[in-house]
Amino acid sequence: MAQRVNLDAMIPREDFAIMSEDVIELELIRDFPISHLESDSAVLKLLRKPDFQRETNHWSPEQIATFITSFLDNEVIPSLILWKSPNSIFVIDGGHRLSALRAWMVDDYGDGSISRDFYNGDISNEQKKIAARTRRLVEEKVGRYSTLKNHVGKKINGDVTIANRASRLFTRPLNLQWIQGNASVAETSFFKINSQGTPLDDIEEMLIKNRRKPFAVAARAVLRSGNGHEYWSQFSNTNKTKIRSLANELHGLLFDPESQIPLKTLDVPLGGSVSPVEALALLIDFLTIASSRLVDPVSIEKCENDNTGLETINSMKRSLEVLRRITGNSPGSLGLHPAVYFYNERGKYNRFLFLGMILLVTQKIICNDDVFFKKFVVARMHVEHFLITNKSIVTLLLQNMSKKQRIPRMADMFEYLIQVASSPANASELSGKLAFSNVASKIGLSGRVLDIGESQASAAFNDETKSTIFINTFLPNLPKCSVCQGYLDPSKSVSYDHKVRRREGGRGSVSNGQIVHPYCNTGVKS
Structure with missing residues (x-):
């Protein structure tokens, strides 16, 4: 970078x-x-x-x-x-x-x-x-x-x-x-x-021309955690305070901790680098998708200017609702580990995987599809095994898609994986050499996908190679949830669960405790 x-x-x-x-x-x-x-x-x-x-x-x-x-x-x-x-x-x-x-x-x-x-x-x-x-x-x-x-x-x-x-x-x-x-x-x-x-790049020009739209104001606020220049200074003091508070929470969930190159920890940010151009591009797409309560999100260009701050606040609140389903310690949080879902085999962040999942979760919230989240818990172990095994092929697949296809195709891929893996009889389809070809064809991707493997390396380890070695060594050994056997993200999303429920006489002792995903504790066991 x-x-x-x-x-x-x-x-x-x-x-x-x-x-x-x-x-x-x-x-x-x-x-x-x-x-x-x-x-x-x-x-x-x-x-x-x-x-x-x-x-x-x-x-x-x-x-x-x-x-x-x-x-x-x-x-x-x-x-x-x-x-x-x-x-x-x-x-x-x-x-x-x-x-x-x-x-x-x-x-x-x-x-x-x-x-x-x-x-x-x-x-x-x-x-x-x-x-x-x-x-x-x-x-x-x-x-x-x-x-x-x-x-x-x-x-x-x-x-x-x-x-x-x-x-x-x-x-x-x-x-x-x-x-x-x-x-x-x-x-x-x-x-x-x-x-x-x-010249201005596309994101800069788009933000300038739409600078009074709610997504633009919100993106700039979240980027700097509510600090720096107040692009929302024309709003009332009450609304300015709300924007700063929401921006701080969204920034923390998306960009903390700070990304490192090469990787030295799997405690990686959900939203990748906070580098302004990259982060603003992510934030505009994220806010556009997550704040919508329509199946087809309205683009920033078609939004009205926000003269009071209320639309900016509402878009941030709706986006936060979706994000809390992905990460954090709120009861509905799936606690997805970013390194499993949104980083490639070289430890590099891929925003299209993240935005694909955001699109899928947003659609399920719009449709009030609580069954989907329960199916995800059943499927999770197999889905995550598939994603880790096929990281390099997912990267190649994304490179061969047009930019407009990437987000909806990744949403389709995640949904198909969950659908298949939630049935014990079909979960085996996600294993073996043909697994990815099968998934690609089911979500409408034609052609043969080849994993070209490792390229010829120099004598020294570069940052990319070091990150790859780190991913290969530590990712499969992450702790797992005792309920769904999916990977835990301990720094961001954990819940302390009674093995024997309190209502059944279970005590708050070490021997009766286990660490699980927040949703596995509140949405499955309860």
């Missing part, structure tokens, strides 16, 4: 439409020296990013170090493009450039005090590692800002480069261009500018 530095806290966001009651007419500044980014600068206090602009996290550590070097060495840098509202100065293009300079000035590459305040201290280990690497690269190339600032106006013997950089620090401005017109003109300009250079 490419390393990207999170600089989103460096310049605050604001909605174009929000205006203070005390309107201040701002003069157009002619250029932008680095002093405008000092903490006590009046210009910095006015500086804003549009709330629809993508997160400032698309530059690598190398890009940041190179840009700061280019600034100090008087190399060509594209002009900043700004737009003046009555109260603020909005950065239409150049957010990464200004954020990189300010990050250098305050020594905060996503792990400093400004970022910690912005995210309420909720900063991932991966973000901290990338920030530390960025800091090392910048200090190797140009040194600390505070050090160079101390050299300004002083005679430096021997090191011409440092002397030149110190002299340029406060004399070299960034060039400016101003957009003339109203907020609509500025927004149109933003899209035109971002169709060139480093």
Whole structure:
């Protein structure tokens, strides 16, 4: 996964439409020296990013170090493009450039005090590692800002480069261009500018165009566990509090603990990596499917804007109901182990397997099909054996499907496996060399599926090989539920069960206790 530095806290966001009651007419500044980014600068206090602009996290550590070097060495840098509202100065293009300079000035590459305040201290280990690497690269190339600032106006013997950089620090401005017109003109300009250079990806563009829709607001809230910029700031305080609370719970169920490469534990996140682009793509699909109470979910583009926050809250609540069926300690939780169901043979997360299961469970909730969940308990042991045995073939199968097919086909696969394995007479169909071919044909997939096996490896173990070895070694040895013999996910979903029920005189002793899935305890034994 490419390393990207999170600089989103460096310049605050604001909605174009929000205006203070005390309107201040701002003069157009002619250029932008680095002093405008000092903490006590009046210009910095006015500086804003549009709330629809993508997160400032698309530059690598190398890009940041190179840009700061280019600034100090008087190399060509594209002009900043700004737009003046009555109260603020909005950065239409150049957010990464200004954020990189300010990050250098305050020594905060996503792990400093400004970022910690912005995210309420909720900063991932991966973000901290990338920030530390960025800091090392910048200090190797140009040194600390505070050090160079101390050299300004002083005679430096021997090191011409440092002397030149110190002299340029406060004399070299960034060039400016101003957009003339109203907020609509500025927004149109933003899209035109971002169709060139480093263009927006599909998810970013979709979120920007649908930024007031409930799924978009909810996805951004869940991604950061209710922290960071409040894309829901226009709602009432009551609804903002509800959104933050729901986002925190959904984030915990989906993305805790943080993913590791290579795998060193099978305590893996249900939703895979919290990397923004990947996680937002997952969240939009997840919310679209899980929050629907229709057989055919309504796409984000067809939703109405949410002006109060109520639809955002409702979509999050409905999605949480489905997620609690998959994981967690609520009584209806099946406690599916992510490593069994949603990770491939190399320990990599597959969102289509997860979303396929979400689609299936959502459909059963819509239809009030309680029988399905009881059948799943009966079938579970055989289903999980099949999934573990055929991980590599499932991966190949998904690669040969169109993107639109993947989620519904995986839902069909899970349902067929449960249907077959819930009958003792048919469960044997899921064993043997022809098992996967049989399943593929039953869910409408034609053609021959071949497991190509292990490719030629280098002498050293790479991360992927290490993860594969870890999966092969530890996955079959996970603890099992005493009721259904399915695999337990002890860190997320367990229930302590009386072997002899309390109503039958069973005591709360060690000898009378066993660990089971929450649903096996409440939905089966009870």
